Structure formats: C-alpha cells, structure tokens
Amino acid sequence: MDTAIKKEFILEGLCCGNCASKIQRDVSRLEGVSSAAVDFVSKTLTMEITDREKAESLTAQADSIIKRHDPDVVMNEKEQLQPGKKVIYLLGLCCADCAQKIEKQVNRIDGVKSAGIDFVSQKLTIEVLDKKNLPAVIRQASQIATGIEPAIQISYTGTNSTQASSLNLKKWLHRITLYAGAAIFVTGMLFDFGTYIEFALFLISYLFVGGEVVFRALKNITKGQLFDENFLMSVATIGAFSIGEYPEGVAVMLFYQIGEAIQRLAVNRSRKSISSLMDIRPDYANLIIGDEIRKVTPYEVGIGDLIVVKPGEKIPLDGRIVEGRSTLDTSALTGESLPRDVEPGNEVLSGSINKNGMLTIEVLKEFGESTISTILDLVQNASSKKAPTENFITKFARYYTPLVSLAALTLAVIPPLVVPGAAFSDWLHRALVFLVVSCPCALVISIPLSFFGGIGGASKNGILVKGSNYLEALNNVDTVVFDKTGTLTKGIFKVTQIVSTNGWSQQELLSHAAHAESFSNHPIAVSVQKAYNQVIDTLKLSEHEEIPGQGIRVKVDGRLVLAGSSKLMEAFGIAFKPAEVLGSIVYIAIDGSFAGYIIISDELKPDSKEAIHNLKNMGVKTTAMLTGDSKAAGEKIAGEIGLDMVYTDLLPHQKVEQLEALEKKKQTKGGKLVFVGDGINDAPVLARADIGIAMGALGSDAAIEAADVVLMTDEPSKLVSAIGIAKKTKSIVWQNIVFALGIKAVILVLGAMGIATMWEAVFGDVGVTVVAILNAMRAMRVVK
Known part of the structure; x- marks a missing residue:
C-alpha cells in the first residue's frame, strides 16, 4: 500500500x-484525500493524498472546487523536491533557442x-548525483543562463508572468467599470432627467458596479453555491430595484464593492505586516x-564553503568563524x-547581523537546513494547525448564513400575511437588510489573522510557536514542569571538590x-574533562559501556572503572557511603572498590525565581521540577526559587512516568500541563506533555522537532512572555468575535423593526470586517 503524499x-x-473555509471543507471530502487545510493568511492549500495514482486527478478536482468558490483564484503547486533536486x-x-542552449550546457x-x-x-529543474554538489551546480547553471541571455533574472521562488498579467488585467477592467458606474450614479443623483431616463441611468450604473457580482452569483448557483456573498448582495440589491429603490440598490452595491476593495487592501496589508x-x-x-x-544567493553556497560577512550584513547561513572578531x-x-x-x-547562526568586524565563516549547513530557514518555515506554516476557536468559527459560519x-x-413573507395593513414592500426591505449582514467574513478572516499575528509577534520576541492550537492552549496552563539542568540552572558545571x-x-x-567520561558530551562529563585539563589517551580505554541513567563502565589501563550515580554503585554491589552534599x-569505583567521589556544582539562572513567581501570578496552579540529580541538590534549588514539588534521582523513563502522574493530579478541568526542558535529552517528556517547550534550543534540530514551542534563549522568563502573548492574542480574537456578532445582531434587530437601512447593513458586513482586520493586526505588536 502506498504511503500518503503531501x-x-x-x-x-x-x-x-x-471561501477559504468552504474550499477546505469540500477538498477534505474528496475520496482519496485524508486531510486538507487552507491557511488563509499564507494563501496555502495543503492536501494529504492516500493514493499516489490519484494525485493528479485529485489535484484537478481541488482546482475545480476552488474555481467554483472563487473563479479569480489561481492554484499553483509548490515544488516538492527530493534531496538533490x-x-x-x-x-x-523569451528565446526558445536560448532555452535549448542553456539546457544542453x-x-x-x-x-x-x-x-x-x-x-x-x-522553469529549469536540475537533479544532481550527489546533493552536496547541488549549490555549486546551481551557481554554474545561473552563470550559464545569464551568460547566454543576459536579460534573465534568477529566482528560486518563481512566478507565472502570464497568470500575473491576466490577474492585473482583470483588476484594471474591474476598476474602470467601477469608476464608470460610480460616475453614472452621481450623475443620476445630481440631475433630474425624468422617471424613465433616471431608471435607465441607475440600471446602467448598477450593471457597471454590480454586474460582475450578479454574474458570479448566477454562475455559482449553477454549481450549487447558493449562500455566498455574491448571491446575497445580488438578491438584496435587485430586491431594492423591485420595490423602486433604484438609488439605494446602486448605492448599496457601490458601497459593497468599495468595502470589498478596502477589505482586500486591509487583508493584504495585514499579510505584508505579518511577513515583515x-x-x-x-x-x-x-x-x-x-x-x-x-x-551569490544563499542557495548557491554549500557545506564547507567559505563566506565573508561585512559589517552591517546579515549572516546568510549557519557556520563557524575561521577568521575575524565582531x-x-x-x-x-x-x-x-x-x-x-x-x-x-x-x-x-543565520539571521544574525554583523555589527562591526569583518568575518570569514565556514558554512556548516545548506540554506534550506539553516536556522533562519527553519524559523521561517515554522512561522509560515504555524497557522495550518488551527486553534479550536478557528475550527468553531468555521463550523459556526457554515450554519449562520443559511x-x-x-x-x-x-x-x-409571514408579516404581510398575518399583520393587518402590513405592506409587502416594507417587509421585503427589512428582509433585504438581513441578507446583507448574513455574510460571516468578519469572523473567518480576522480570527486566523489574529492568531498568525500573535505567532509572528511571539517569534519576534524569540518564541517559536508551531501552531495556532498551541498558542491558544497556552491560555489554559494549569501545571508547569521543569527540567533542572540547562532550564532552571545555567548548565555550566564546574568541579568544586x-x-x-x-x-x-x-x-x-x-x-x-x-x-571514563571521555566519550560523553554531557555537561557533567565535560566539566570533569575540563578539570583534568590533559590530553585523554584513548588507547588506554577498552570495553566502554554507557548505562542509561546510571553512568559509565569502562576499563582504563586494564582496571575496571565505574563512574556515575549512586544507582550505579548499588547496581554493581559497591560498598559506599552516600555523600550528603x-x-x-x-561516584568512582576502581576494580570493584569504592575510590571516592567528585562534586560538580551548577548555578541557578538569574531569572528562574522571578519566572516561577510570575507564573503563579498568571494563574498557574502547580510548578514542579523533574531531575536526575540528588535529593539534596534538587530540594535546595526548588526551595530557593519557590517550586511546589520536586522529584529527584529520576531516570529518563521515570520522568515520563512522573509526568503522567502529575497529569492525573491537575487541579483544573481542561487545564494544560507544560513541560519545559532542553529539548535534546528530554524528547520523550516533551512529546508526552500537553505542550512541550524547548528551552534555549536555537539551532538544535532535535529540540525543534520534539517541542511544540521553542524558546530561543536560555531564559525561563520567556515562558511568562509566551503565556502573556497567548492571552493577549485570545483577547483580540474574542474582541473580534463579540464585536462582529454584536454589531450584526444589533443591525438584525433594527432591520426587523424597520429602523436600520441597507446602508447600515453593508457596514455590518464589509465595515465590520475591515475594523476586525485592523484590530487583528494589533496582535503583531505583542512583543513583551
């Protein structure tokens, strides 16, 4: 059976x-599609296809669905390339002969x-035999292309000039007809030409201003799309004409079109602001x-290449400095x-800015695997993991309009039949108000923009959130569990005795x-090696064995050496007295006899105590620490910074077990348990927690893979900032929900009473949408 493809x-x-939510719903229902998600912010459709053979057919069906909901949308596939392509x-x-020459060379x-x-x-597609050579090949291919046809511009993201020209032409035609319709409408309002000429002017004006909307509505009806904004606006404005309100019918359609243009402008501006x-x-x-x-472009640089970064420039790829200070x-x-x-x-790390000195850097990662690419990819794809509020609004919108x-x-229909003296035209006018405000765009646009803005603001503050769902979940944190080393403490160990x-x-x-510790990169092992400060003769070592959670067993010059925790001594039956320090x-044992112990001390991070205090002020009920360290060391740190619980002498699997036990003890129903660790040694616990947060893990692939949130510095206080950003974002989301539904409800009531006109109704549709979008943009400024 074929595996699913993305x-x-x-x-x-x-x-x-x-339209985006409807596209997602309909594509998800296609047979052969296991899941589909439309990210409105980044304009991306992601499909999981279970049958590779149907991929082309399903892509075509998805395109048809998109055209059915919005004919102006152009669907372009992102390149999904294998390594080495x-x-x-x-x-x-523009020269076919030149294209052949480029391909040949x-x-x-x-x-x-x-x-x-x-x-x-x-499009030039290149496949190489060894992916390590790809940057050099790209460099040569770019030189060949520009050498044969100098007018060529190299791009690695691509664009379709034909489609872009077509879209621009449609935009200009739309603007011209809109301006002409507006001019005719103003003429009809200013001068009295008589009944028939006035009707003709307003009808021509209406066709110029709203003809496209009516045409789309008719086209969508044939495809089964009844309750969309084109249909609703068409019925409402044609209804106005039917009761003799010609100026109002044209004016409402004109106001609607202007509002839509402002809405598109606000959405695009919001997208650009988020990207910036x-x-x-x-x-x-x-x-x-x-x-x-x-x-050259960063894509043309390979591992091992040397690059120069001048003062004021960004470091383009991850690397190691070989020359220069800055x-x-x-x-x-x-x-x-x-x-x-x-x-x-x-x-x-790539993305850092060189302030003064000239640097020569040896590249350690290709651009696609560098820190900057990883961060950008995480942020740009974060809103594909939708928050529960987003999913709720999508479902709500499905039922609200009908x-x-x-x-x-x-x-x-009903009041004119049952209310004595009721005029049908009056109640029809009230009903038309209902139709205009029945579009839920204010909600389905502003809410994803709010979450994405919060994610963007968090990333600017050094906090990577991998999905809107995790950002929303941070609002309900009940229990926070910390690792000790490298999380609450600096992780800089030093032999003290x-x-x-x-x-x-x-x-x-x-x-x-x-x-014994020479093969280990653990901070404790490194501190022992530093204290020894001599060259390790590996020829002396044999039968090296690492015992997880306990220590090392190895022969040094033929002597059996055990180095590790008290559990290692107990496991091998070594008689010793535990040190109460x-x-x-x-602990060290040589040839089965206890030889002594080495004490290594770690230092508490300066903001650990403040972070715990602020978490409790934010409503976190329980704070705990899991550590493999001794009881004395663990309890000292826990007491110093104010933790509620501490669990010591834990092996990796025992950390998971203890976390599950804490999960059952949570005080708040629906509350979330957060685990904060270094992201490398704590991957199982990070994965098990409701929200796994990697601390100080910038540049660590293991941390980014395991965690749901990555704090890019070593500060525990960043967790407080993350929760603060989550709460502010949720506040903005609910402001938009209450505002949009509140205004619509008021207009519906006033419309039913005959007080609100279609002008207010249009504001309740596009006006509310624009205000909600502008409010959503505030989430981007949440950086503290």
Missing part, C-alpha cells in the same frame, strides 16, 4: 475567508544527473571562490537586544573519571 498549493488571489526560475526567458556540468527547461513556465515581522531572510552571500569574492546582533532570532561577541571557533437567510425569507578514599590520590581519581556527585 502536496501544497499557493492560492493566488485568495481574499475571501469564507532544485528548481530555478529563469524570469525573462547545464546537462554537461560535472555531477548533473539531468536538467530540463520548461520554456512556458520559465519575520523579514530576516538574507538576500545574498559573499562567497569566496579562489582569490575573488562573488555575491559583535553580533541576534535580536531578530532571540528577541534580545544584548549584542554577542564572537571570535574564531565560535559557531554563528439561518439568517431563512429568517430573511420568513420576515418577507574531589574526595578520594582507599589510598587513591585526588589526581588519580580525577584522571580515571576523565578517561549539594551539587551533582560522580
């Missing part, structure tokens, strides 16, 4: 939030498996090639304004411990 499509021209767009390529590049040009879409929050993608890299420095501004990544000094040997439309029909027994000297004990303790 396809992503950009929906150019998508500006109707209600890349698409380059040769914008401006690119195929001759050493290491190219195949290369082909699609002349219509201006993450405007940290580097545009180029200064690549060292031989004796020259060439400005100060880096990492605020775009971490939200912290404090600069960071770097020197040769330091690793640096119910209000049914109420409008009832209002038009060596206690030897049975005739062993302190230096001998340290030497055996350092050799603070700090992490490494």
Whole structure:
C-alpha cells in the first residue's frame, strides 16, 4: 500500500475567508484525500493524498472546487523536491533557442544527473548525483543562463508572468467599470432627467458596479453555491430595484464593492505586516571562490564553503568563524537586544547581523537546513494547525448564513400575511437588510489573522510557536514542569571538590573519571574533562559501556572503572557511603572498590525565581521540577526559587512516568500541563506533555522537532512572555468575535423593526470586517 503524499498549493488571489473555509471543507471530502487545510493568511492549500495514482486527478478536482468558490483564484503547486533536486526560475526567458542552449550546457556540468527547461513556465529543474554538489551546480547553471541571455533574472521562488498579467488585467477592467458606474450614479443623483431616463441611468450604473457580482452569483448557483456573498448582495440589491429603490440598490452595491476593495487592501496589508515581522531572510552571500569574492544567493553556497560577512550584513547561513572578531546582533532570532561577541571557533547562526568586524565563516549547513530557514518555515506554516476557536468559527459560519437567510425569507413573507395593513414592500426591505449582514467574513478572516499575528509577534520576541492550537492552549496552563539542568540552572558545571578514599590520590581519581567520561558530551562529563585539563589517551580505554541513567563502565589501563550515580554503585554491589552534599556527585569505583567521589556544582539562572513567581501570578496552579540529580541538590534549588514539588534521582523513563502522574493530579478541568526542558535529552517528556517547550534550543534540530514551542534563549522568563502573548492574542480574537456578532445582531434587530437601512447593513458586513482586520493586526505588536 502506498504511503500518503503531501502536496501544497499557493492560492493566488485568495481574499475571501469564507471561501477559504468552504474550499477546505469540500477538498477534505474528496475520496482519496485524508486531510486538507487552507491557511488563509499564507494563501496555502495543503492536501494529504492516500493514493499516489490519484494525485493528479485529485489535484484537478481541488482546482475545480476552488474555481467554483472563487473563479479569480489561481492554484499553483509548490515544488516538492527530493534531496538533490532544485528548481530555478529563469524570469525573462523569451528565446526558445536560448532555452535549448542553456539546457544542453547545464546537462554537461560535472555531477548533473539531468536538467530540463520548461520554456512556458520559465522553469529549469536540475537533479544532481550527489546533493552536496547541488549549490555549486546551481551557481554554474545561473552563470550559464545569464551568460547566454543576459536579460534573465534568477529566482528560486518563481512566478507565472502570464497568470500575473491576466490577474492585473482583470483588476484594471474591474476598476474602470467601477469608476464608470460610480460616475453614472452621481450623475443620476445630481440631475433630474425624468422617471424613465433616471431608471435607465441607475440600471446602467448598477450593471457597471454590480454586474460582475450578479454574474458570479448566477454562475455559482449553477454549481450549487447558493449562500455566498455574491448571491446575497445580488438578491438584496435587485430586491431594492423591485420595490423602486433604484438609488439605494446602486448605492448599496457601490458601497459593497468599495468595502470589498478596502477589505482586500486591509487583508493584504495585514499579510505584508505579518511577513515583515519575520523579514530576516538574507538576500545574498559573499562567497569566496579562489582569490575573488562573488555575491551569490544563499542557495548557491554549500557545506564547507567559505563566506565573508561585512559589517552591517546579515549572516546568510549557519557556520563557524575561521577568521575575524565582531559583535553580533541576534535580536531578530532571540528577541534580545544584548549584542554577542564572537571570535574564531565560535559557531554563528543565520539571521544574525554583523555589527562591526569583518568575518570569514565556514558554512556548516545548506540554506534550506539553516536556522533562519527553519524559523521561517515554522512561522509560515504555524497557522495550518488551527486553534479550536478557528475550527468553531468555521463550523459556526457554515450554519449562520443559511439561518439568517431563512429568517430573511420568513420576515418577507409571514408579516404581510398575518399583520393587518402590513405592506409587502416594507417587509421585503427589512428582509433585504438581513441578507446583507448574513455574510460571516468578519469572523473567518480576522480570527486566523489574529492568531498568525500573535505567532509572528511571539517569534519576534524569540518564541517559536508551531501552531495556532498551541498558542491558544497556552491560555489554559494549569501545571508547569521543569527540567533542572540547562532550564532552571545555567548548565555550566564546574568541579568544586574531589574526595578520594582507599589510598587513591585526588589526581588519580580525577584522571580515571576523565578517561571514563571521555566519550560523553554531557555537561557533567565535560566539566570533569575540563578539570583534568590533559590530553585523554584513548588507547588506554577498552570495553566502554554507557548505562542509561546510571553512568559509565569502562576499563582504563586494564582496571575496571565505574563512574556515575549512586544507582550505579548499588547496581554493581559497591560498598559506599552516600555523600550528603549539594551539587551533582560522580561516584568512582576502581576494580570493584569504592575510590571516592567528585562534586560538580551548577548555578541557578538569574531569572528562574522571578519566572516561577510570575507564573503563579498568571494563574498557574502547580510548578514542579523533574531531575536526575540528588535529593539534596534538587530540594535546595526548588526551595530557593519557590517550586511546589520536586522529584529527584529520576531516570529518563521515570520522568515520563512522573509526568503522567502529575497529569492525573491537575487541579483544573481542561487545564494544560507544560513541560519545559532542553529539548535534546528530554524528547520523550516533551512529546508526552500537553505542550512541550524547548528551552534555549536555537539551532538544535532535535529540540525543534520534539517541542511544540521553542524558546530561543536560555531564559525561563520567556515562558511568562509566551503565556502573556497567548492571552493577549485570545483577547483580540474574542474582541473580534463579540464585536462582529454584536454589531450584526444589533443591525438584525433594527432591520426587523424597520429602523436600520441597507446602508447600515453593508457596514455590518464589509465595515465590520475591515475594523476586525485592523484590530487583528494589533496582535503583531505583542512583543513583551
């Protein structure tokens, strides 16, 4: 059985939030599609297809569904390339003969498996034998293309100029007819031409202003789309004409069209503002090639290449400094304004800004795998994981419009039949007010924009949230559980005392411990090696075995050495007396006899105590710590910073068990349990928690993969900021819900009473939508 494949499509021209939710619903129902999601903010449709053979057919069906709901939307598939493949767009390529020459020469590049040009879409697809050579091949292919046809512009995201021209032409035609219709409407209002000429003027004006809307409504009716805004506005305005309210019919349609234009402008501005929050993608890299420095795109730089970063430039790819010293501004990544000094040997992350000195950097990751690409990908795809409130509003909108439309029909028909002296035209006018305000766009547009704005604001503050669902869940945190090392403490260990027994000297004990720990990167092991400060002779080592959660068993110069926790001593039957001291303790046994212990101390982070205090002020009921450290060390830290519970001497699997036990003890029904860890050693616990938060894990692939939220600095106080951002975002979301539904409810009541006119009704539709969108944009400024 074939595994499911994932396809992503950009929906150019998508500006109707209600249409987006309908597209998602209908595509999800296609046989062979296991799931579908439309991200209105990024205009992206994501489909999970269970049958590869039906992929092309299902794509065509999805396109038909999109056209049915919004004919102006153009569906373009995102490139889903295997490792070793890349698409380059040769914008401006207009010579078929040149295209053949480029294809032929690119195929001759050493290491190219195949290369082909699609002349219509201006697309060059390259496949290489070894993906490590891909950046160099891309570089050569770009030079070949611009050498053969200098007018070509290289793009790695692509665009379809034909479709773009078509969309622009439609926009201009729409504007011209709208301006002409408005001019005729003003003429009819200012001058008295008599009944018949006046009717003709307003009818022509109406056709210019609203003809497109009516045509779309008729087209959609044939496709079974009855309750959309085109149909509702058409019925409402034609109804106005039927009762002799010609100026009102035209004016309402004109106001509606202007409101729609303002709405599109607000949506696009909101999208651009959100994108600008993450405007940290580097545009180029200064690549060292031989004796020259060439400005290239980051895609053209491979692992091991050397790049130069001048003062004021962004570091384009993750790497290690080989020459130069400088100060880096990492605020775009971490939200912290404090600069960071770097020197040769330091690793640096893409997206940081070089403040002063010239740096030469050896590239460690390709652009697609770099920190900056990972962050951008996470933020841009975050709103595909929808919050419960978004899902609720989508379902609500599905029933709201038909119910209000049914109420409008009832209002038009029933009162004239049962109320003595009631005029049909009067009650029809009231019913038309209902139809105009029955579109739920204010909700289905502003709510995803609010969540995405909150996610964007959080990322600007050094907090990566992987989905709207996690951002909303942070509002209901009941229990917060912390790892100790690297989370509440600095994780910078230092040997503070060596206690030897049975005739062993302190230096001998340290030497055996350092050799035993030489293969480990654990902070405690590193601190022992630093204290030893001599070259480790690995030839002395044999039969090395790491015992999870306990320590190391190894032979050093033929002697059996055990180095680890008290549990390791007990497991091997070593007679010893547990040390009642603070700090992490490494017990040492040599040839089955206890030889002593080494005390390693860690330092508490300066904002840990404040973070716990603020969490409790925000309504967190329980704070706890899980650690593999000793009881004395764990309880000392817990008491110092004010934790409610502490669990010590835990093995990795015991942390998961303890977390599950705490889950059952939660005080608030529906409350969420958060685990905060370093994201590397705590992956099982991060995955088990309601919300897993990786601390100080910027640049760590393991942390980003395991966690739901990533705090890009080492500060526990960032968790407080994350919850604060979540609460502010939810507040904005509910402001929009209450505002939109409240205004619509008022207009519906006033309309039923004959007080509200269709002018107020149009404001209740497009006006409320614009106000809600502008309010949603405030979520982007939540950075504290």
